[in-house]
Amino acid sequence: MRRRLFKPRPAALSDGLDVGALAPLVDMMTLLLVFLLRSYSTEAAPAPPEGRFELAGTVSEEARKNGAVVVLVSAEAVYIDGRRVIAVAYLPPELLVREVYDRLLLTRDKKRIEVHADRAIPWGVLKRVLHTARAAGFEELSLVAANTSSL
Amino acid sequence: MNRRRFFRAGPDAEADVRPTLLGVVTLMFLLLFFLLTTSSGQRLGVLDLRLGSPSDLAPLPHAGLVKDIAVTLRGPALTVTYTVQSTDIAAASTSVEQRVKELPAREGRPDLAALLAALEEVHDVDPSQERARFDPDDATSAETVIAVMDVIHGPQGSPLFPKIALSGSAG
Numbered sequence: 001m002r003r004r005l006f007k008p009r010p011a012a013l014s015d016g017l018d019v020g021a022l023a024p025l026v027d028m029m030t031l032l033l034v035f036l037l038r039s040y041s042t043e044a045a046p047a048p049p050e051g052r053f054e055l056a057g058t059v060s061e062e063a064r065k066n067g068a069v070v071v072l073v074s075a076e077a078v079y080i081d082g083r084r085v086i087a088v089a090y091l092p093p094e095l096l097v098r099e100v101y102d103r104l105l106l107t108r109d110k111k112r113i114e115v116h117a118d119r120a121i122p123w124g125v126l127k128r129v130l131h132t133a134r135a136a137g138f139e140e141l142s143l144v145a146a147n148t149s150s151l
Numbered sequence: 152m153n154r155r156r157f158f159r160a161g162p163d164a165e166a167d168v169r170p171t172l173l174g175v176v177t178l179m180f181l182l183l184f185f186l187l188t189t190s191s192g193q194r195l196g197v198l199d200l201r202l203g204s205p206s207d208l209a210p211l212p213h214a215g216l217v218k219d220i221a222v223t224l225r226g227p228a229l230t231v232t233y234t235v236q237s238t239d240i241a242a243a244s245t246s247v248e249q250r251v252k253e254l255p256a257r258e259g260r261p262d263l264a265a266l267l268a269a270l271e272e273v274h275d276v277d278p279s280q281e282r283a284r285f286d287p288d289d290a291t292s293a294e295t296v297i298a299v300m301d302v303i304h305g306p307q308g309s310p311l312f313p314k315i316a317l318s319g320s321a322g
Binding site: 019022023025026029030032033036037039040041044045055056057058059060061062063064065073114117118119120121122123124126127130131134140141142143144145146147149 | 186287
C-alpha cells in the first residue's frame with residue numbers, strides 16, 4: 001500500500017498560506033518596486049549601430065532636456081541624430097570639423113546639443129566636436145554620462 | 152427608555168485578508184514586469200558646458216575675493232591656480248595675488264580627493280564665486296574629464312563651482 005505524502009485538504013482549511021507569510025512578500029515587492037522606480041529610467045541611452053560604446057560615469061543627477069541634437073562620439077565615428085558623419089580616424093587636426101559643421105547646420109531648428117561620448121574618447125577629439133558645435137551656432141552644450149547611482 | 156446601540160459589542164468573525172494580499176502581490180508582479188520591460192537600468196546625468204573661445208568678450212571681473220580659478224590637468228597631475236584679492240576689495244585700487252596648488256598623481260591617476268579638498272579651501276575663501284575654468288590635456292579620456300568636472304561642480308546639494316568653462320585653446 002502506497003502512502004501519500006501530501007494529503008489533499010479543502011482549500012478553506014488549508015493553513016499553508018498564512019497572512020504572516022504573505023506580509024514579508026508584500027514588503028519585499030514594495031522595496032523592489034521603490035528601488036526600480038528610483039534607479040531605472042524610461043529613456044534609453046542612444047548607442048551607435050556598430051562597435052563598443054560605453055558612457056563615462058557621473059554623479060550629476062540633472063536630467064536630459066527634450067529637443068536636443070544628439071551627437072554621439074564613439075571610438076569609431078561621430079554620429080549626429082543617429083547618422084554617421086565622419087570616422088574618428090579621419091577627423092582633421094583643426095578645431096573645426098567641416099563634415100560635422102555642415103550636418104549641424106541642417107539641424108539649426110534645435111538650440112541645444114547633447115554630446116554622448118565613449119568613456120575612452122580623448123579630450124582632443126571631443127574638443128573638436130564641441131567647438132564645431134559652437135561654431136555652428138549652438139550655445140547650449142552639454143555632456144551626457146551615465147549616472148553612477150544607476151544600475 | 153430603551154437606548155439602541157450603534158455598535159454592537161461582540162466578537163466579529165475575523166475577515167480573511169489573504170485574497171486581498173494576494174491581489175496586491177499580483178498587482179506588484181505586473182507592475183514589476185511592466186517596469187522591467189519598458190525602462191532601462193542606466194540613468195543619464197547631464198553636465199552643462201561652457202566653451203571658451205578667443206573671440207569671446209572678457210567677462211566682467213568677479214566682485215568677491217577670489218577673482219578666477221583654473222584647474223589644469225596635464226597627464227595625471229592636477230594644478231589649481233586661483234587669484235585672490237590681497238587688499239581691501241572696496242578700494243579703488245587693489246592688488247591680487249596668484250596662488251598655485253600642485254596636486255601630483257596618485258597611483259597613476261589624478262588625485263580627485265586632493266582636488267576636492269583644494270577646491271573646498273578656495274570656496275571657503277569666497278563662497279560667492281561660482282565659475283571655474285578647466286583645461287584638460289588633449290590625451291585625457293572623456294571619463295577623466297567628466298570625473299574632474301564632477302569634482303569641480305561639487306556635491307548636488309551644495310555645489311562648489313557649478314559654472315565650469317572648458318578650455319578653448321587649441322593644441
